[in-house]
Amino acid sequence: xxxxxxxxxxxxxxxxxxxxxxxxxxxxxxxxxxxxxxxxxxxxxxxxxxxxxxxxxxxxxxxxxxxxxxxxxxxxxxxxxxxxxxxxxxxxxxxxxxxxxxxxxxxxxxxxxxxxxxxxxxxxxxxxxxxxxxxxxxxxxxxxxxxxxxxxxxxxxxxxxxxxxxxxxxxxxxxxxxxxxxxxxxxxxxxxxxxxxxxxxxxxxxxxxxxxxxxxxxxxxxxxxxxxxxxxxxxxxxxxxxxxxx
Numbered sequence: 001x002x003x004x005x006x007x008x009x010x011x012x013x014x015x016x017x018x019x020x021x022x023x024x025x026x027x028x029x030x031x032x033x034x035x036x037x038x039x040x041x042x043x044x045x046x047x048x049x050x051x052x053x054x055x056x057x058x059x060x061x062x063x064x065x066x067x068x069x070x071x072x073x074x075x076x077x078x079x080x081x082x083x084x085x086x087x088x089x090x091x092x093x094x095x096x097x098x099x100x101x102x103x104x105x106x107x108x109x110x111x112x113x114x115x116x117x118x119x120x121x122x123x124x125x126x127x128x129x130x131x132x133x134x135x136x137x138x139x140x141x142x143x144x145x146x147x148x149x150x151x152x153x154x155x156x157x158x159x160x161x162x163x164x165x166x167x168x169x170x171x172x173x174x175x176x177x178x179x180x181x182x183x184x185x186x187x188x189x190x191x192x193x194x195x196x197x198x199x200x201x202x203x204x205x206x207x208x209x210x211x212x213x214x215x216x217x218x219x220x221x222x223x224x225x226x227x228x229x230x231x232x233x234x235x236x237x238x239x240x241x242x243x244x245x246x
Contacts, residue, residue: 002030002031002032002033002051002052002115002118002119003032003033003035003049003050003051003052004021004032004033004034004035004050004051004052004053004054005034005035005036005037005043005046005050005052005053005054006034006035006036006037006054007036007037007038007040007042007043007053007054007055007056007059008038008055008056008059009038009039009040009056009058009059009060009061010056010058011038013056013103014036014038016107017036017054017107018034018036020107020111021034021107021111024107024111024112028111028112030112030115030116030119032115035050040055040059040061041061043055051118052114052115052118056103126142126143126144127140127141127142127143128140128141128143128158128167129141130158130160130165130166130167131165131166131167132163132164132165132166133157133163133164133165133166134163134164139165141158141160141161141165143194144194144196145160145161146158146159146160146184146194146197147159147160147193147194147197147208147209147210147212148191148192148193148194148197148208148212148214149167149171149174149191149192150190150191151170151171151189151190151191154170155167155168155169155170156169156170156171156174159208159210159212162210171186171190171192174192175192178192183195183196183231185224185227185228187206187214187215187216187217187220187224188214188215188216188217188220189217191214193206193208193214194208195227195228195231196231197209198228199211201224201225201228203216203221203225204216204218204221206224206228
């Protein structure tokens with residue numbers, strides 16, 4: 001599911017955006033959640049959690065907080081909502097990262113191509129071509145189907161859909177790939193686990209989708225339990241398709 005955030009000190013603008021997203025969602029079958037922040041500093045704390053960011057360039061704190069520089073480092077497409085002024089030099093920003101809209105744009109009309117573009121980019125990151133360890137044939141495995149990844153020599157084994165798959169990636173390389181996916185966590189020296197497949201968790205182990213118990217490193221037990229609770233809360237929040245102004 002796509003995660004979107006809109007940031008503006010203009011509460012009237014945020015309310016209009018809220019209506020636009022609501023109207024769009026009632027017409028198109030594209031799953032997404034939206035958060036609205038009226039304080040730009042809140043965005044800086046959570047910016048990596050989103051696929052798409054709409055920012056009001058007229059915010060008083062936008063330059064002193066360095067928001068523009070911060071969002072440039074994201075790997076996701078961004079949308080800036082501009083003022084009606086014609087002298088902001090926004091054409092000089094044209095790139096594959098930034099997309100521009102005037103504030104008086106009826107956003108509902110623009111959302112479909114924007115969101116579909118982001119979805120296509122996300123799909124490219126959501127599956128891996130892995131070799132079935134038993135049949136020795138290449139198979140496309142979706143990220144959400146992975147239970148866990150286990151270090152094996154200088155490579156790794158991936159457990160997904162009740163099968164083992166060989167991977168040339170090291171555990172460290174998998175960690176790097178999952179850096180922005182909070183559902184995947186390294187719980188000991190040898191295992192990365194998908195929180196989305198955990199059946200239960202105790203102080204010192206987790207039970208994943210295929211029924212296997214995997215121990216949690218002693219030093220990570222508290223952090224893992226806290227991260228899992230946060231993951232569950234995020235899943236519950238995603239059931240709320242549009243949230244109010246914060």
